[in-house]
Amino acid sequence: MEEKFEETHSQPSIMVPVGDLDTVDEGNGEDVDALAQELATIRQSAKRIAIIGSRNLTITHQQIIETLTTSLVMQGNTIITSGGSSGTNAAAIRGALKANPEKLKIILPQTIGQQPSDVQDQLIGVPNIIEHPDRAMMTLADASRICNREIISECQQLICFLSHSSNTLHKAVEFAEESHKVVTVFYLD
Secondary structure, eight states: OHHHHHHHTOOOOOOOOOTTTTOOOOOOHHHHHHHHHHHHHHHOSSOEEEEEEOSOOOHHHHHHHHHHHHHHHHTTOEEEEOOOSSSHHHHHHHHHHHHOGGGEEEEOSSOGGGSOHHHHHHHTTOSOEEOOGGGTTSOHHHHHHHHHHHHHHHOSEEEEEEOTTOHHHHHHHHHHHHTTOEEEEEEOO
């Protein structure tokens, strides 16, 4: 009877491989430095945060972005975005303006004069706008790609709202990751 008890209540053994425990991966030291830099950025109380994304958003998504941006500015962060009559950029601008216009930096792909009139109206009173008359002859798509890179270069963290089919924004996210920025992506589809 004792034998039966031992058989039915014995614990299965677990095999743990020990062959590689003493080896250390001689990985790239730059990876460790990049991780340390990203961790320091996350812990920082006030950051330069870029917010970019799709123009095609529902009102609910725009309200979420506006509320998020207001909160980020109230925590002392500076928001960097571009102009836009609707969508992500417009919502980010509205949110930052509610909290503190001094904490908003807008980098335009071209000039204020090349923006639609509703965007020009939204930019009235924004103290920190950077224009690019040197890009006036470019297509808006080309100027916007350059603008996204400029925005990302100035930030410590990127928040991007996009769909899976948004090629331009995916490239912006890749650039931010390659630049070792803290990246948060919200997919809208």
